[in-house]
Amino acid sequence: MRILHRFHGGVHPPEHKAESSERPSTRAPLPKLLVLPLQQHIGAKARALVQAGDKVLKGQIIARADGNVSAAIHAPTSGLVLSVGAHSVPHPSGLPDQCITIAPDGADTWADRTPLLYRSMLKEELLTKLRDGGIVGLGGATFPTHVKFATAPVHTLVINGAECEPWITTDDRLMRERAAEIVQGIEVLRHLVSPAETLIGIEDNKPQAIAAMQQACANTGIEVITVPTLYPTGGEKQLIRILTGKEVPSGGRPLNIGVACSNVATAYAVHRLVNHGEPMLSRMVTVTGNVQKPQNIEVLLGTPIAELVQLADGALPGTDGYILGGPMMGLHVADDQLPIVKSTNCIIVKSAHLFPPAPSALPCIRCTRCAQACPADLQPQELYWFAKAREFGKAQEYNLFDCIECGACAYVCPSHIPLVQYYRFAKSEIWAREREKNAADAARQRHEFRLERIERDKREKAEKLAQKEKAALAATQTAAAAAPAPAASSAPPGGDVAQAMIDAAVERAKQQAAQVKPKNTENLTPQQQAEIAEIEARRAHIREMAHHETRISKE
């Protein structure tokens, strides 16, 4: 029997899981249009490989990973690329972003699918396959899986089946229905990091999922562990704490303490990729809340929210928006044409009855209930004050970046202060300042380099000129010494080298001028001839005067 540990704080919000967990999952039919944002993961945006008008096959890569912390995106079905451009995406800003829009052709023709013989593959090769297969963490943060599993040594592999957020039941259904496949995916991850122990943590409000996983894990050495239901047990750091007693250091990653963590849905996606050659094209989504038939639906990435709500027999009256994700951390949106992305694990149809508007806030009374609830062991009330006063440096000193934005503090706040909004505001301000600082540093470097380059060019020019003069001087001196007679004829008796060079140049120019014939001088009228003659006479006069003057000045 394993001894479980505790993390600090946590809350017990109403679960609302039974609404959707008891219906078997269904598969969504092909939608009319698929919109695939190029940024569906943490890290660099993927680079589009297709153009409008291209025909794509199901599973064909349509955007490649850009750099290491990035992941590829694939066509979820065969069809025609309609556009590559801006489309609204599920993001708190509501701003449009780069998306690939595909019109399915209905045939659902697969591209080449080859299962990988992963046991005989090099580790690096397998990691690249994960990246090019578009595998990212499906727990919600969408961190590219190949980065998570890149560095050894890993002592403990933690598989996250806790699913602690209310309303969401995708992992529950997946474990109940596809336990064997999940275990096959876990085997691939185990092969990658060869951990000493593999633990699956599942909250005790999912007894059927626990039973299914236990059965699938029999004789594999994988341990299924029942953990008490407490929000946010499903947080990576919190689950690791519960199962191993180890704490992920501030600002660190689980790998720093020899732990790798992955969601059950990610393990399932890894299984589809490795054992069936199918990249990440679809995911299980809970459609619940104010709908006729709350349920889990396996849906192609890029499907609009509206189609999913229709599949759950439509929204009930009183609908006033959607939550993507759970009620604690999810994103509130109004647009039902937003696409499902890799991070969308749940759509909660909102109504004023289910989610009454938050009561207006009262001033903070420093009761520190938020500090008692904080699972990251922070001081939320201090962070709130600092964020409110825009004292971002102070907020960072109080480990603002260890905040996982779980919303437990705001949930317990008796003054109903939207605390998480303050932390998000402070975090994005700090990031923006960092970006500005980096840009300024780059500009300074470029400016300094430019100044130095100009200085260097000047120096080099001066050196070259000095060398040339020296060489010319040496050349004329040797010439003068070797053949005094011809030199004397061209140079004046004074022996002034510079004057000699100028005279030589003038002579050359005269010769050149004499060679050049005037153009358009044939077939001229007598009048034109007369004009030319007059001009020539004037020129001759000027030349005569100039000669006269130089003679005077020389004398």
Next chain:
Amino acid sequence: MLAALYVMAGIAVALGAMLGFSAIKFRVEGNPLVDKIDGVLPQTQCGQCGYPGCKPYATAIANGEADINRCPPGGEDGIRKLAELLGVEFKPFGEGTAQPKPKSVAFIDENICIGCTLCLQACPVDAISGAAKQMHTIIAQECTGCELCIAPCPVDCISMEPLPQTVQTWKWHYPVYSMRQAA
């Protein structure tokens, strides 16, 4: 009595020698305050402050020759940071002087550009690529939006394009919500 004098004199000489030695050995090159001020300035190198670049302005501030409210690209935030660094009062931008503008980058209309290289020579951060009689273009990522390339252009083909907000650069707003009046 004499012994005490010798001892005191000896100590004085020894300490003096030590101070003299460390003054030479641990001498700080340049003015560290200038670098600190330069670190706060936005490095647009635009010259709107009246100095030929950020470093000269930083030097002028450090020498007490320039005010801290002469850098429009730094915005009021920049003035606040300078005030904090130097321990002086915050000063708003003066009336009639250059005011902060939204961040923009230069854009060359390539149909009009004649390839004269004048803007290349004006750019303080080498953010324009091109050559004589070849079309020029702005490397938008490196452009600081200093507008120094606009004046020299003989055909007026350079314009400033404000940077649009994207999903990547978007910031969360300061939370605004109704607060209930306590009775």
